[in-house]
Amino acid sequence: MVTLANNLLSIKSLSGSGTKSEFNYVWLRDNCPCSECFHPDTHERTLVTATIPENIAPKSANINDSVLEIIWNENNHRSEYDLDWLRQHDTSQTFYSDDPAQGEMTLWGNELQDSIPTYDYTDLRTNDEILLAWCEAIRDIGLAIVRGAPLEEGEIERFADHVACVREVIYDRLHNVRATPGAYNAYNxxxxxxxxxxxxxxxxxxxxxxxxxxxxxxxxxEGGMSTAVDGFHVAAQLKQQDPEAYDVLTKVAVPFRMFSSRGDVYSANPMLTLDCSGALKVFRYSNQLAQTLNISTSQMDDFYRAYRKLGKLVEASENMVKFRLNSGDMMATNNLRVMHGRTAYDALTGDRHLQLSYMDYDDVLSRIRMIKKARKHGKS
Ligand SMILES: [Fe+2]
Known part of the structure; x- marks a missing residue:
């Protein structure tokens, strides 16, 4: 059942399908779960991966009950792997993810208008299953509305601390957005x-x-309707309609800057930042914060052509949802993906004051894992 050849340990019918599952020797040695190689309490790797010799190989490999036992040619080290764990991590059959916070993204346009995920504030504060659904909506849709929050200043910070924690930026921890004619010193x-x-x-x-x-x-x-656009959706449209334009926006670093009396933060990154598999990871789009481009003259035409195409998709009505948020409402977006905006309003017709705060996306995913872990251990 177990064979050894060409730096690969093969197990026939590991998943019962008659196919051969193959595991790389170094990978197996690197993932030895024994207490010498992984700290039993912290689950941190104590084996230094870089010290695994190139010629590492099993001296023997046998399956007993549901465990694969390997004796290695280095120091006769003994490793035991649960067959269920090997099945889950069998990259020769399928890609796997150990992450309980993984989700599936749904791209959206204007059809989301009447089905934007909406939650009750008290439910979110008192029921972790509903909070889990809210976190998953941020992950999968990138937009959620909350109704019925207390009309108290600083509530958005308290809500962030309930979900995870506030991500501070240099300008403000809690940002006030309001236009009181003649009274507010706007810096953006x-x-x-x-x-x-x-x-x-x-x-x-x-x-x-x-x-x-x-x-x-x-x-x-009067006015001041909130708007949102799924940046990943418009990027997917651009990729389909004009792959060259999409490619340009993944490669040209666009500088953005924001400053106040407290800070001056500047960096240059592609508007469409890809991950190492080539998938879109971060969507950056802010006409008002974009700075003078510093690219070669020969790239300018291609960049502006691509930017124009993307900009038209961003502003297309079929890609935008528009809704009214009233006193006590909250809105959250995945800011690495979804754009927000508002229509103009008349500051003389009444007050408009909102407070905003940020969280890190990783900390929201962390909350998903923690709620699931608590549920598994019956603490939910
Ligand atoms: Fe904004």
């Missing part, structure tokens, strides 16, 4: 009553905050 266009085109926040950071949360303390003005 959000603090005026002008239209705000769809954008992601803080693209000027190399690691922008992953989740953006807004809390409306009051919204009595």
């Amino acid at each position: 266009v959000a603090s005026t009553s002008l239209e705000l085109k769809p954008h992601t926040d803080m693209p000027n950071y190399n690691n922008p905050p992953g989740v953006q949360m807004f809390h409306f303390l009051v919204n009595e003005t």
Whole structure:
């Protein structure tokens, strides 16, 4: 059943299908679960991977009951692997993920208008299963609304601390957005009553905050509808319609900057940042924060052509949801993917004051894992 050849340990019918599962020797040695190689309490690797010899190989390999036992040619080290674990990590059959927070993204356009995930504030504060659903909505849809939050300043920070923790940026921990005519010293266009085109926040950071949360303390003005656009959806449309334009936006570093009396943060990254598998990882889009491009003249035409195409998709009505948020409403977006904006409003028709805070996306995924772990151990 177990054979050894060409740096591969093969097991026939590991998954009962008659096929051969293959495991690399170094990979097996690297994942030895014994207490010498992995700290039994912290689950951190204590074996130094780089010290595994190139010629590592089993002296013997046998399956007893549901365990594969290997004696290695280095120091006769003994490793035992549970066959279920090997099945789950069998890269010769399928890709796997150990991550209980993994989800499946749903791209959306205007058809989401009447089905934006919406939650009750009290439910989120008192029921972790509903909080889990909210976190999963941020992960999979990238947009969620909460109704019925207390009309108290600082509530958005308390809510962030309930979910995970606030991600601070240099400008503010808690940001106020309001336009009181003649009274507010705006340092960005959000603090005026002008239209705000769809954008992601803080693209000027190399690691922008992953989740953006807004809390409306009051919204009595005429106008000022909230808008949102799925950046991954418009990027997918661009890729399909014009792969060259998509490619340009994955390669040209666009500088973004934001500054105030407290900070001045500048960085340059592609608007479409890919992960190592080539999938879109971070969508950056902010017309107002983009700085003068520093690319060669020969690249300019291609860049502006691609940017124009993307910009038209961002503003297309079929890609945008538009909704009214009232006093006590919250909205959250996956800021690495979904753009937000608002229509213009008339600051003379009433008050409009919202507070916003950020969280890191990883900390929301962490909360998903923690709720699932608590559920597994019956603590939910
Ligand atoms: Fe914004």
